[in-house]
Amino acid sequence: MKTQTLSVGLVGYGMAGRSLHAPLIQAAPGLELAVVVSRHAERVQADHPEVEVLSKAAQLFARRDIDLVVIATPNDTHFPLAKAALTAGRHVVIDKPFSVTASEARLLKSQADGAGRLLSVFHNRRWDSDFLSLKALLEEGTLGRVVALESRFDRFRPAVTDRWRDHHKPGGGIWYDLGPHLLDQVRQLFGMPKAVLLELATSREGAEVDDDFLALLEYDRLRVTLQASSLVAEPTPRFRVHGTRGSFVKYGVDPQEAWLKAGQAPTSGWGVDASPGTLTLDTGEGETLALTSREAPMVAGDYPAFYAGIAAALLEGAPPPVTSESALEVMTLLETGLDSYRQGRWVKLKDGSSALRRLHSR
Template structure:
């Protein structure tokens, strides 16, 4: 069993690499950010002067001291870079989404299995404060039987910035950007749905890819509605959940992304959300309805769990925080959603949606 600190090479130092991966790797016991591959060495050196910078991936893969390669590049590069890293005998973490197609993701999983290498995907929104708070509400059956969950991730970015996500290339657009977050959270709560219906739109002036989506997931006696838009200036609920005993509503995003972007380092009491959400519950008896409102007791978010889990998986043999099977389910939903949009109809999934797969959907 390994006991040493693992050396990590990070590929890409854009928004994802700089904001999420680099500081979270450094905060994880058992991991050390050793090398970053990027064309802009000055950005890395300004943040981590002790970290070496390389210009090309092959230079990193040739290093025998690198145990784990983290890939935070444009989505279409995930597959070829992860394939090369696995061929070089490295363990691999990919930023979400896994790849741009389900077939690519399956090939990578098979390759990792053959090589006995860890392969995981950074689905960090499992450790958002609002999601963990909602998960606790559902586990306690506070709302009774849940009948509707609405989950939105809205922003106001009216001008097309010209980033790679805004170009018509594989993995571009808001469905592949924010869809994986919302889909992964839904399947964590309720398992895989029976079917999906997706509508995509391109609303911004000058936009070339989808910047708005609305998706519905079909479960037994439960409706899940997922949405995201780049043209929402007025705050909308992050979550709105209704059940037979009442409702849960949460405004505002988990604060960790903003804190990491501002250069803050994870510390004790990290991830406490000042807006934990609001419950409206029926406290009446018999046929009488008596609605009582109260603020939810929030659960702190903690993105550090992901890389701490990766270190534990490699050093202690524990299961990774996100398994390939879970990431493949998200890819199945992404692709089925695109099929739904192209065909203009509900698309059924081969597996899922039954009560046996449901995780946190208690019956009345």
């Protein structure tokens, strides 16, 4: 594209739109947040007085001056809104998950490909500090051959809210909330698994939907465990990874989301995690073990990289930071997990599926 500044329209100004998408769009060179679709105009204008507010998404899609539409609305609206935006000729970013079914995601990908439009999904936790640090350790072979990885995302939220995520509707529940984050990270590290086993639970008083999950992913000579819960008060390891040369353990969650919610804008020194992980490695020789523990080197988190990558893709023809292909693979894993839970058994991924391709960075 010839223009050096792309106009962005944001649909939805809830937690994701207000705290994540709006500030990161504003921080990206080459992007300008021009319009927000929200029923709460006063909230948007208090934060961004220069931004126009519309009440309906259709008004935004009809605008010829909007290059990119970002959809940060409840999960079950992702498909119809993205479809309408693509039909209007816009490039589209969707907050995770891609949609509520893999079939809907495939339809959107096909529509975008046919129209020559960019379609990406906001898998922002590819740029978490702890994940980037673990990825670097594995690429360097620091842990040797990895034999087990445990990834947890626990919270203590005993009260059931009136928010859509806590209601029994498509895309509600913790599996569709936190599952995409953990699945996408593991897929980035190891590619697609051979099979998935999922257990869901509804643990809180008055809960309508799943608020706890345990997922096992089958790989060759590697055990992957993913867990998330709404009733864990005691801190648990965010990552616990074991290999033939040692282990990496990390407590604490990447700080970027909390900073953005608090109104901090990305500046120099952004993304530095104050809670580094611990490396325990065998430094002995031969059959003599000598285990030593030290602070793990940490890579700074970089949420701004997503929208910087979107701008580069549209303005310079660079590969998008998250391709629709990789986001579709996450949808495949989400649905395979649900199939496993409903059937009460391991479910294999189909051989020869495009989902079995290993995609590293995109």
